[in-house]
Amino acid sequence: MFNHLSAALALLPRRLLSSSPRTLPGARRRLLLLLLRMEPAAVRCLPGEPKLTISFRLDGSHRHMLRDQDEPLGTLLTRISHNFVKGRGKAKKCKKNKGQPPVEAPEPAVVKLFYDGDEVAHTVPNSEAWRDGAVLQVGDVKYSVQRNAPALITAELPGSLLAGFPVCPRLEVEFGNLQDCEFIWFKEEASNTNTDTSSEATGEVPGQEVGWTEIGCGRVHVPSNQDIGYRLKLRCTPRDGGRSGSPKELVSVGAVEAGPGVCTFDNRHAYTVKEAEWPSVRVVSYNILADIYAQTELSKNVLYPYCAPYALQLDYRQNLIKKELAGYNADIVCLQEVDKVVFTDSLTPALDAFGLDGVFRVKEKQHEGLATYYRRSKFQLLSRHDIMLSEALTSDPIHSALLEKVSANSALKDKILMRSTALQVSVLEDLNKPGRKVCVANTHLYWHPKGGNVRLVQMGVALKHLSHVINEVAPGAPLVFCGDFNSTPNSGVFQLVSEAVVPQQHPDWSSSGPEESCSMELLSTFPPLLSACSQPAYTNYVGGFHGCLDYIFIQPDSMQVLILVIQVLILVLILVLILVLMLVLILVLILVLMLVLILVLILVLMLVLILVLMLLILVHILIHILVLILVHILVLILVHILVHILVQILVHILVQILVHIVVLILVHILVHILVQILVHILVQILVHIVVLILVHILVHILVHIWSIYWS
Known part of the structure; x- marks a missing residue:
């Protein structure tokens, strides 16, 4: 029964395979469902290739056969039959070794190929025999042939x-x-x-x-x-x-691990929930730090000493980078320091899932480079014009004037030519408006803090090349120039781009010392470009330095920076809601005010009555208080008069006493003075008397002595 059913299935018309089971009659539907349940035999056969491959499962094992396309079908079917018999023989030999009773040797399997109900001749070459919808029969097993199936x-x-x-x-x-x-x-x-x-x-x-x-x-x-x-x-x-x-x-090889939680870019994602609506374009520029630089001692100990070792690992960082880039819903993404493997194995599969196609430009003799992604629903890539800046300086005639000036200082020229800095240039076409093109440039200039002169020359070459590409390939196309320019807003590079000229006196020309100095006036081939993000406080924040080094430059005459539509809509909705709420509040307030006014009138009347009563009471109280005050004042006046009289009497008495005392004192003094005078006079008299007596006595004695002497 099964053999007959298998043969019948092999003879089903090929058109059944393209029909829907629901649109077929009952019997045909059942047959088609049986056909669809057959195991597939995948055939890969491409014109121009000498081989084709056939893959199917036979006796539980996967068979993968590589055969010549011009080989006759019969040879391949015979090979399949031999493989089938060989596989059955191994299975029976295994059973015999396990002690089971021996079985007869397997007979050769019937291997046929049917198409549109007819058996395909064995002389037909493989390239023509194995067609989509054919049925391969190997013994009692049927396979539905799928040629070049997905x-x-x-x-x-x-x-x-x-x-x-x-x-x-x-x-x-x-x-x-x-x-x-x-x-x-x-x-x-x-x-x-x-x-x-x-x-x-x-x-x-x-x-x-x-x-x-x-x-x-x-x-x-x-x-x-x-x-x-x-x-x-x-x-x-x-x-x-x-x-x-x-x-x-x-x-997955490993299990899901805990993430870092809320990241700094989650707040930014709130403004980029949806893609920008045409004709707006959202552009992102990002230096994602190549793994070869993240694992150096300089990175671990100087630039990122605050960063845990696991956070510098490539697998961990890739998860964060992919989530951040995907959340921006950008139309153009320019990345710097992209590892080759990261581009092919990580970023491209991830961003492809979010609708972005990308191109890559590796630095010469490096493992990292530049990547530019664009949204395939909005843009298609027309052409690429990538260059290595040092090579273009010496080989492209459009840079001959600049090369001549740089050659004046051989040390600077050699330093510039040693750099592998690349410029990635992609010309895109707007799918919503065919014919409208945009030139997207991406670069990563020389990194050394004292390399301002090198960066100026590199930027001069880049601008000249971009001008040439636009004029030759996409006349009138606006320029979007992204990258890590390693240049602060006061640098010569920023001045060259934003002012279209750098004077020969600019300090960057001698940034690496007098031996590499090369003063010149450098002109841009573009009018002044605009930094779309202005000059943020920093785009690079590492140990010992933070500042703005990355920019997205645009031509202000053909592009402008717009406020995000989402932000405007949110603001409008918020304003509308605020107005509605204000109107509701005003109506409520009016009703409340009317009730309040009625209550106020009632309260006013009550207050008037209360005030009248209170005034009467207050008048009575005031009169009583005034009487008391007058009495008190009279008492105070009388007391004051009495006190004044008493004071006057006391003062008079005191004056009399003082006068008497003064008189007594004066009398006493006078008596004392008189006594003193009298005593003094008496003393003088006594002294005089004594002196006279002494003189008399002395004279007497002298007279006596004289008398004696003469006698």
Whole structure:
């Protein structure tokens, strides 16, 4: 019965494969459903290639055969038959070794290929025989041939998964479209302790999830905090419109880890929730720090000493960078210091999932370079005009005048030519307005703090090249010039771009010392450009330095910086809500005021009555108080008069007493003086008398002595 049914299925017209089961009669629908349940045999056959590949499962093992396209079909079918017999023989030999009774040797399998109900002749070459919709019969097993069916040729999950950060698988589809593919995400259940990442090793059956819980769909998945500690699995089915290929399952190597929580860029994302509406364009410029520079001792100990070692690891930083860039919903993204591997394996798959295509320019003899991404729904890439600035200076005739001036100082010239600084130039066309073009430039100038003269020359070369590209390829196209210019707002580079000229006296010409000085007047080939973000306080903040080094320059005559539409709408909505609330409040206030006025009138009448009564009481009280005051005043006056009289009497008495005392004192003094005088006079008299007596006595004695002497 089964053999007859298989033969009948092999003879089904090919048109059944393109019909929908719901549009077919009952019998045909059942047959088509049986046909659709056949295992697929994928055939890859491209014109111009000498080989084709056939892949299918046979006896539980995967067969992958590489054959010549011009080989007859019969040779390949015979090879499949031999492989089938060989596989059965190994299985029976294994059973014999295990002690089971021997079985007969397997007979050669019937291997045929049918198309549109007819068996394909064995002489037909493989390139013509294996057509889409054919049926391959190997013994009793039927395979539905899918020629150049959508297939995943690259499928990888990131090595590091953080909660709250988007997981963007690296996918590459052949014969299909990533936008048509089906994505289903699963989370490992707590009981699933098997760490083998292959579905064969875990014993999972396709279509039946053992140990896994479906948690989402879509190309990008953002793990939640509930996923921390669990691995993730992605089942991706490649498709191209209505055609589908074999699904592929990817299991993460590690479990989801806790993220850093709220990041500084989350606040900025509040202003970029939606894409900019045409004709507005949102542009982002970002130096994402190449891994080769993040792991140096200078970075760890001088530039980022505050940064934990794990935060400088590439896997960790990539998660933050991808989330930040995706959240800006930018139309043009210019990145500097992009590692080759990061561009191909991380950024491009992630940003591709958010609608961005990118191009890369590596620095000569470096592992990092410049990347420019653009939104494919708004722009298409017309041409690229990347250069290495030092090479262009010496090889392109348009820079001959500048080269001649620089050659005056051989030391400076050699220093400039040693630099591998690149300029990435992409000419894009607006898909919403064909014919309108924009020139997007991206660069990362010389880094040394004392290299202002080198940067001036590099910028001179860049501006000249950009002017030449626009004039030759896209006349009239506006310029958007992004990059890490390693130049502060007071530098010569900024002056050259914003003022279109740098005088020969500018200090940057001798920034690296007199031996490398090269004073010249440098003119820009563009009118003054405008820094779209003005001059932020800093775009670079590291140990020992913070300042503005990165810019997005635009031509103000063809582009202008607009306030975000979202911000305007939010402000308008807020103002409308405020006005409505104010009107409601005013109406409520009017009603309240009317009630208040009525109450006030009643209260006023009551207050008037109360005031009249109070006035009467107050008058009575005031009269009583006045009487008391008058009595008190009279008493005080009388007391004052009496006191005055008493004071006068006392004063008179005191004066009399004082006069008497003074008279007595004067009399006493006079008596004392008189006594003194009398005593003095008496003393004088006595002294005089004594003197006379003594003189008399002396005279007497002398007379006596004289008498005696003469006698």
